[in-house]
Structures are given as C-alpha cells and as structure tokens.
Amino acid sequence: MSVLVSxxxxxxxxxxxVVEAIRGALAQRLPGGDVEVIVVDDESTDNTPEVVRTFPSVRYLRQPNRREAAARNLGARHANGVYLAFVDDxxxxxxDKLANDVARFEQPDAPALVYSRAANVDLDGRNLGVRQLPVFEGDVFWHxxxxxxxxxxxxxxxxxxxxxxxxFAEDLDLSGSADWELxxxxxxxxxxxxxxQTRTCVRVHTQHMLADPSYMERAMLAAVRHALADPxxxxxxxxxxxxxxxxxYVTIALNAYGNGRxxxxLAWLTRAIATWPALLGDARVWGGVARLSLGRQRVRALRQIARKAAV
Known part of the structure; x- marks a missing residue:
C-alpha cells in the first residue's frame, strides 16, 4: 500500500x-494505506541515534541544532504521505489516533488541518486528566x-x-510558538x-518549554509579528x-501569573487593554483580574486606560 500518513x-x-513516541507511531493502523515514521534528530549528544536505529522501519534523519520547527520541516520534505502528523519526542x-484523523480529513468539508483532544501525563506516563481546552472547527481563525x-x-x-x-517558520525567536503561528x-x-477523541498524551514536566516563562514570552511576541506579516x-x-x-498579551499575562510573576x-494585562479596550469585557481578562486579586483602585485604573485608548 502507498503511504497515507507520515x-x-x-x-x-x-x-x-522518544522510544515511546516511536512505539506509539508504529502502532497506528490505517485501513487504506501505510504509516511511515520519520525521526529528525536535532543534533542530539546522547544515545538517541543508537536508540532510533533499533527500530528498522523508522527513517532517521539528522540536522545541525536548529530547533524543532526546522526539524519538522526537514521531516516534511522527506515525507511521502498525503497527510503529515507531528508528535513531539x-x-x-x-x-487509532491517525485512523480517526484520516476519517475526519475525508469528510465533505475537506479540512486542511485536523486536531483532537489530548491528555496530560507525567514522566512515567500516568494520566493527569484530559486537557481542558475550548473546541472549535470550521472557520476557527478568530477563535x-x-x-x-x-x-x-x-x-x-x-x-x-x-x-x-x-x-513552519524557522526563526529561532518563534521556537515554542511556531505551531500556533502556522x-x-x-x-x-x-x-x-x-x-x-483523546488519543494523544502530552507529558507535563520541568523540561517542557512552557515551564520557562521568559522563553515563551519572547516566542509568543515573535509569533504574532510573523503571523501578521503573512498576506x-x-x-x-x-x-x-x-x-x-x-x-x-492576555495569554502572556496568564502564563506569567501561572509562573508566580x-x-x-498585571503589566501585560494592562498592555492588552490599552491595545484593544473592548477586551475589558472579555471573560479571560476578568479571569486574570480575579486571579490577581486587584483592588477597586486598580480595576478603576484599568477601566480608565480602556476609556482613554478607545477615544
């Protein structure tokens, strides 16, 4: 059969x-085609090459250290599939994860992209619960x-x-937010x-990029600039x-709060309201205000900023 998903x-x-990521990919079965598995090594200095080569059917590629966006693009250039599916190491x-994806791709609206629910797991693979994220499909641009x-x-x-x-945009400044930008x-x-369906497991651990607030802040700002430069x-x-x-800016504010900053x-929340005053009526913004336990005086100041910016 021909390759349907890479x-x-x-x-x-x-x-x-990465062993578990590879095993999960190799375990996928499709009724109408094959799955090829491509591992792109971003210049690892541990025993990653030896580990990957214990899986004879896996294609192993190696590149100079250029981060994950460049690695995904290199894999895509070598891919033969009608569809590309990405899983972090x-x-x-x-x-059945990929079988579900293919079935959705083949529906009449023919989406360019398909996503699904994910569960958080710890380093040992223990389930920490399904990630609570909003769900949208169709025209999701504004969502x-x-x-x-x-x-x-x-x-x-x-x-x-x-x-x-x-x-994916390969600018190093975007690393960590290049997925949202694409x-x-x-x-x-x-x-x-x-x-x-929940057929994806996302590990939560201290090495995860979201654990570095300064890194993610820079990546998010770069991602917005890059996205808005697209025609x-x-x-x-x-x-x-x-x-x-x-x-x-609201997302950055909530991330900063989650990291104890x-x-x-508050600075990013203020900047968000000054940039788009109508956000003062947004539930996410008020959620941030509530978490920060701002007093009446500061809430009043935020409203004044919104009024001035709206003029």
Missing part, C-alpha cells in the same frame, strides 16, 4: 522518551487568534496545504476539523490586527 517526530537529547499517541487551543502533538495537516503555505496561516486559508492572515485580520496582538502579569 508521522514526524523531532527530537533532541531525549533518548529515553516527549509525547505519544494511543492506537485561534484569541487563544491557542490545539495541542501540537494532536495535529495532522494535509501535506499539500502545509507545503503551499511554506511549513495554524493561524492555515486557518486563514481554509477550514479546520476536530476529532472528539492571508493580514487580510483576514484587517482593522482587527491589534485585537490579535492584545489577545496574545504577578507584577509581570
């Missing part, structure tokens, strides 16, 4: 964890602009759509599909480009 696993110095799939809700390792993309919009470009061009995204955004910027969180 499973692409970027990896760097995670020889122990510390995550893994459960059986995605508001917040990232597609777990990276749950996403599969039509290969033709991926190549048509240039794949999803924005794809969402500006066509519908997105959702699979209501299709810019056309969809129109006069609401500042809304997209402001929504990212209350002052930083």
């Amino acid at each position: 499973a692409i696993i970027p990896t760097h110095n995670r020889a122990r964890l 510390d995550d893994f799939w459960l059986p 995605l602009a508001r917040e990232a809700f597609m777990p990276m390792s749950s996403v599969a993309v039509r290969a033709s759509a991926f190549r048509a919009c240039g794949g 999803w924005m470009r794809l969402a500006a061009r066509g519908p997105v599909g959702f699979v209501d 299709q995204v810019s056309r969809r955004a129109g006069r609401r480009a500042n809304y997209i910027r402001a929504c990212m 209350r002052v930083r969180s």
Whole structure:
C-alpha cells in the first residue's frame, strides 16, 4: 500500500522518551494505506541515534541544532504521505489516533488541518486528566487568534496545504510558538476539523518549554509579528490586527501569573487593554483580574486606560 500518513517526530537529547513516541507511531493502523515514521534528530549528544536505529522501519534523519520547527520541516520534505502528523519526542499517541484523523480529513468539508483532544501525563506516563481546552472547527481563525487551543502533538495537516503555505517558520525567536503561528496561516486559508477523541498524551514536566516563562514570552511576541506579516492572515485580520496582538498579551499575562510573576502579569494585562479596550469585557481578562486579586483602585485604573485608548 502507498503511504497515507507520515508521522514526524523531532527530537533532541531525549533518548529515553522518544522510544515511546516511536512505539506509539508504529502502532497506528490505517485501513487504506501505510504509516511511515520519520525521526529528525536535532543534533542530539546522547544515545538517541543508537536508540532510533533499533527500530528498522523508522527513517532517521539528522540536522545541525536548529530547533524543532526546522526539524519538522526537514521531516516534511522527506515525507511521502498525503497527510503529515507531528508528535513531539516527549509525547505519544494511543492506537487509532491517525485512523480517526484520516476519517475526519475525508469528510465533505475537506479540512486542511485536523486536531483532537489530548491528555496530560507525567514522566512515567500516568494520566493527569484530559486537557481542558475550548473546541472549535470550521472557520476557527478568530477563535485561534484569541487563544491557542490545539495541542501540537494532536495535529495532522494535509501535506499539500502545509507545503503551499511554506511549513513552519524557522526563526529561532518563534521556537515554542511556531505551531500556533502556522495554524493561524492555515486557518486563514481554509477550514479546520476536530476529532472528539483523546488519543494523544502530552507529558507535563520541568523540561517542557512552557515551564520557562521568559522563553515563551519572547516566542509568543515573535509569533504574532510573523503571523501578521503573512498576506492571508493580514487580510483576514484587517482593522482587527491589534485585537490579535492584545489577545496574545492576555495569554502572556496568564502564563506569567501561572509562573508566580504577578507584577509581570498585571503589566501585560494592562498592555492588552490599552491595545484593544473592548477586551475589558472579555471573560479571560476578568479571569486574570480575579486571579490577581486587584483592588477597586486598580480595576478603576484599568477601566480608565480602556476609556482613554478607545477615544
């Protein structure tokens, strides 16, 4: 049978964890084609090459250390599948994940991208519960602009759509948010599909990029700049480009709060409201205000900022 899905696993110095990602990909079965598994080693210095080569059917590629976006793109350039599915080296799939994705791709609306639910697991694979994220499909552009809700390792993309919009941006500043930036470009061009199944497991651990708030802050800001430079995204955004910027500032504020940086969180929340005053009525913003336990005086100051910015 011909290759229907190419499973692409970027990896760097995670020889122990990548084994489970590979096994999860190799366990996938499709009724109408094969799954090829491609591991792209981002110049690991541990025993990753030896570990990967214990799986004879896996294609092993190696590149100079250029981070995960470049690794995913390299895998995509060597892929033969009609669809591309990406799984991070510390995550893994459960059986039937790709079969569910393909079934959704083949529905009449022919989405360019399909995603599904994901469960959080610890380093030993113990289930920590399904990730509570909003669910949207069809034209998700503005929903995605508001917040990232597609777990990276749950996403599969039509290969033709991926190549048509240039794949992942490889700028190092975007590393960590390059997935959201590509999803924005794809969402500006066509519908997105959702699979209501939990067949992706995302590891939560201290080495996870989300654990580094400064790193993620820089990546999020770079991702917004890069996305809005895309002609299709810019056309969809129109006069609401500042809304997209402001929504990212809210995300940064909530991330800062989650990492115990209350002052930083308030600064980004203030910037978001100044950039798009109507956000003051947004539930996410008020959730941030509530978490920060701001007094009446500061809430009043935020409202004054919104009024002045709206003039």
